[in-house]
């Protein structure tokens with residue numbers, strides 16, 4: 001080999017090595033793939049394109065806009081797949097596919113810039129495109145109601161992701177563009193688009209039930225044309241202090257003021273309990289926290305209200321809504337934090353009432369901000385479902401389709417552009433653990449529930 005050839009080979013070797021270690025290419029990561037839901041007629045996927053070698057904001061990988069491509073088909077042969085490409089480019093990819101056949105296997109591939117999306121989450125299997133999904137079975141009979149069920153909107157919050165004040169380091173909310181304004185507004189828009197028969201917001205409506213928070217929340221919810229049914233969460237308790245003095249005092253504890261009951265037209269301090277018929281289904285909402293402390297509580301009065309409401313609608317399928325989870329399984333699968341869950345005596349009281357009525361079909365809760373389906377050995381044949389929060393990762397709500405012979409449930413992500421950015425950002429709350437804790441499994445987020453098999 002001559003000198004010039006050697007020099008040329010050396011240059012080519014360095015060029016090749018340079019290409020192999022090119023940070024622009026090797027640092028493009030298409031990850032955080034979420035199979036958000038699968039339904040009887042489609043599925044929804046979300047993923048994130050980023051540069052993990054460059055980070056910001058507590059170690060988050062830097063977002064990199066890219067294209068959004070989903071390919072799917074009933075055969076494993078990719079040449080037969082349908083391709084869906086969203087216009088434009090984004091780092092926050094979210095695709096909903098509709099019009100598929102129930103109870104049918106599909107191969108599904110998500111990609112950006114030709115790189116197939118993956119997800120690695122501890123405690124769960126790695127998800128790697130293409131994935132195989134099976135659309136849900138559809139219950140027999142007519143669909144008799146559609147409900148949009150949200151919880152934990154936390155309107156007015158200024159810092160997200162703190163367990164106690166200042167710890168762990170939280171995510172500061174932009175006061176000019178707060179996540180809760182975007183997510184609650186989008187919730188109303190999506191409930192309207194879904195033609196829901198009712199919109200339920202199951203507690204932690206606000207950050208601290210200040211008058212301005214209550215006003216903004218209800219001003220947004222008033223945009224839904226159908227019935228809006230709200231529950232009181234621990235954050236919506238009566239408060240003491242100058243911020244709340246314009247609201248009515250609680251008669252038994254006049255230093256506390258109840259801004260929620262003022263807005264609902266109820267006597268100050270009264271429990272927020274309600275019954276509502278939606279077509280052939282009855283919905284019952286009950287308060288599950290102490291008015292002054294916010295600690296989990298099923299008062300004797302509220303238990304009596306629930307008992308009477310269920311007894312008053314015999315033979316009608318009843319859906320029950322309360323902010324706190326309602327099974328031992330839920331309580332024992334969460335962080336032990338005094339006052340956070342229902343106390344054992346109160347939980348036993350609640351379960352006793354539910355077990356006494358055979359028209360109870362399902363119980364929906366929030367509070368943990370996670371997707372979690374549980375069951376009770378003493379309240380047999382009843383679905384217990386915790387729904388992920390609207391306020392933060394995964395940032396969404398539930399759609400419940402009630403059929404004559406069963407339920408089809410799915411969790412749905414709020415898909416406004418700012419909602420998707422906030423959902424990805426808050427995945428990294430609690431030292432990066434949050435996404436692993438609250439997502440649940442696909443079967444926590446989407447399923448068919450047959451009344452006959454229950």
Ligand SMILES: [Fe+2]
Nearest residue numbers: 152204367369
């Ligand atoms: Fe909450």
Ligand SMILES: [Fe+2]
Nearest residue numbers: 204233234367
């Ligand atoms: Fe809560």
